[in-house]
Amino acid sequence: MNNLNKIILTILVAFIAIAYTLYKDVLVLSGYYRGPAQKSNGGKCRYLEGLKSNLCEDIKIHHASGLAYLACGDEQSRKTLPWPPPIDAYNNSFPLRGIFYVYNIEKDKLTPLILKNFPDEEDFSLHGFGIYESPTESDNLYFFIINHKRTGSVIELFKHKLNTFELNHLKTFKHDLIYSPNSVAPVSKDEFYITNDLYYIQSHWKVQLEIWTRRRWSNVVFHSSKTNTTELVVDGLIFANGITVNWDYSHVFIGTSGTGELFIYERKPDNKLKLLDTINIEHSVDNVNVDPVTGEIYLAVIHDILEYMNGLADKFQSIKPSFGVIKISNNTKEDKFYGIKYAKEKIFEDDGTLFYALSVAAGDSSRKVMLWGSPFAEGVVSVANQKTIRVVLD
Numbered sequence: 266m267n268n269l270n271k272i273i274l275t276i277l278v279a280f281i282a283i284a285y286t287l288y289k290d291v292l293v294l295s296g297y298y299r300g301p302a303q304k305s306n307g308g309k310c311r312y313l314e315g316l317k318s319n320l321c322e323d324i325k326i327h328h329a330s331g332l333a334y335l336a337c338g339d340e341q342s343r344k345t346l347p348w349p350p351p352i353d354a355y356n357n358s359f360p361l362r363g364i365f366y367v368y369n370i371e372k373d374k375l376t377p378l379i380l381k382n383f384p385d386e387e388d389f390s391l392h393g394f395g396i397y398e399s400p401t402e403s404d405n406l407y408f409f410i411i412n413h414k415r416t417g418s419v420i421e422l423f424k425h426k427l428n429t430f431e432l433n434h435l436k437t438f439k440h441d442l443i444y445s446p447n448s449v450a451p452v453s454k455d456e457f458y459i460t461n462d463l464y465y466i467q468s469h470w471k472v473q474l475e476i477w478t479r480r481r482w483s484n485v486v487f488h489s490s491k492t493n494t495t496e497l498v499v500d501g502l503i504f505a506n507g508i509t510v511n512w513d514y515s516h517v518f519i520g521t522s523g524t525g526e527l528f529i530y531e532r533k534p535d536n537k538l539k540l541l542d543t544i545n546i547e548h549s550v551d552n553v554n555v556d557p558v559t560g561e562i563y564l565a566v567i568h569d570i571l572e573y574m575n576g577l578a579d580k581f582q583s584i585k586p587s588f589g590v591i592k593i594s595n596n597t598k599e600d601k602f603y604g605i606k607y608a609k610e611k612i613f614e615d616d617g618t619l620f621y622a623l624s625v626a627a628g629d630s631s632r633k634v635m636l637w638g639s640p641f642a643e644g645v646v647s648v649a650n651q652k653t654i655r656v657v658l659d
C-alpha cells in the first residue's frame with residue numbers, strides 16, 4: 266500500500282467515526298450488505314465484432330431505426346493516462362482522438378463515423394453524449410458530445426444524417442459553468458443539460474479530497490443558445506453521473522455515483538427542474554438510459570465502489586470491478602397503493618470476469634437486445650434476448 270492510499274484510508278476512517286450518514290452511504294455503495302457479486306454464466310452475451318482495443322463509455326440507441334451509437338476511445342490513451350481528464354490532471358503532448366461507431370442492431374454491423382468540418386489535430390476525447398431527434402427533421406439527428414480537450418471541456422454539436430457514416434460539426438459550446446461534464450441531455454437543437462461530476466478538475470489531491478470527504482459539490486447546468494444563458498439548475502449532489510430525458514423531454518433523470526440515487530425531475534417551462542422522486546439504488550450509478558417505447562430506465566451500476574476506486578488506482582491491471590444492470594419500471598404490484606411507485610430489479614450482475622467497470626447499459630426492448638460499454642474494458646458486449654436474463658439478488 267502506498268502513502269497515498271494510507272492517507273486516504275486514514276481520512277476515510279476518521280470520517281467514518283465522525284459522520285454516521287456518510288459511513289452508511291459508503292458501506293451501502295461498497296456492497297457490504299449484499300456481499301460480493303456473483304459470476305454470471307454469460308450465456309447470451311457476446312462481444313461485438315470489430316471493436317477490439319476500443320473502450321466505449323457511452324452508448325445511445327436510436328430506437329426507431331435500430332441504430333446504436335457508441336462513443337469510444339483507444340485503449341492506449343485510456344490505459345496510460347488518467348481518464349476522463351477532469352477526474353485528474355493529465356499532461357499529454359499528442360492529441361486525443363476518440364471515435365464514434367454506429368452499430369446496426371438487426372444487421373449486426375459496426376461502422377466507424379467520420380468527422381466532417383472538424384480539424385484532425387483537434388482533441389476529441391469522449392465521455393458522455395446525447396442525441397436530439399428533431400420532430401421536423403426525421404432524417405437528422407443532433408449529437409451533443411462531451412469533449413475533454415486539453416484546454417478544457419466543451420460540448421460539441423454535430424449533425425448526423427441517418428444511415429450515413431458521418432458526423433458534421435456545427436458548433437462548440439464552452440462556458441465557465443461547464444467545467445467537469447460527465448453526461449449531457451439535449452432537449453432541443455439549442456438547449457441541453459449537463460452534469461458536472463466534480464468541482465475540482467486539475468489537481469489530483471483536491472480531487473481525492475473532494476471524493477473521499479464526500480463534498481456535495483456536484484451539480485447540473487442548463488444551457489440555451491436561444492437565450493444565451495447558462496445556469497445552475499441543481500446543486501449539492503455528490504458525483505452526479507448519467508443524465509437523460511424521456512421521449513417527450515418532459516422529465517429528466519439523473520444518477521449519482523456518490524450517493525447511489527436516481528433522481529426524477531420534471532422540466533418546468535423555464536427549464537428549471539422540479540424534483541418528483543428519488544429512488545435509492547444502493548449502488549453507485551453510472552450512465553442512465555430510458556427505453557422510449559416502454560419508459561423503463563436502465564442503469565449501469567458499480568457493485569462495490571471501493572473495489573472500483575482500487576481498480577482505478579490499479580489501472581485495472583489486476584482488479585476488474587464487478588458491476589450490475591438495474592431496471593426501473595412502474596410498480597404494478599399491490600404495494601404501489603402504499604406509495605411505492607417504482608419497481609427496481611437487478612437484471613444482470615457479474616463479478617468482473619465477463620466484463621468489468623460497466624459504465625453504460627443501453628436496452629432496446631423491441632429488438633430484445635442490450636449493449637454494454639465501459640471506458641476501461643475493451644469492446645462492447647451485446648446481450649441478446651435480455652428479457653430472459655435474470656440474476657436474482659436482494
Ligand SMILES: *[C@@H]1O[C@H](CO)[C@@H](O)[C@H](O)[C@H]1NC(C)=O
Nearest residue numbers: 354355356357358359467468
Ligand atoms: C508536462 O509535460 C512536460 C513535458 O514532458 C513537462 O515539462 C511538464 O513538467 C509536465 N507538467 C506536469 C504538470 O506534469
Ligand SMILES: *[C@@H]1O[C@H](CO)[C@@H](O)[C@H](O)[C@H]1NC(C)=O
Nearest residue numbers: 439440441490492493494495
Ligand atoms: C453569451 O453570454 C456570454 C456570457 O455568458 C457572453 O460572453 C457572450 O458574449 C454572449 N454571446 C452572445 C452572442 O451574446
Ligand SMILES: *[C@@H]1O[C@H](CO)[C@@H](O)[C@H](O)[C@H]1NC(C)=O
Nearest residue numbers: 511559560561562593594595
Ligand atoms: C410509467 O408509466 C408512465 C405512464 O404510462 C410512463 O410515461 C412512464 O414512462 C413509466 N415509467 C417507467 C419508469 O416505466
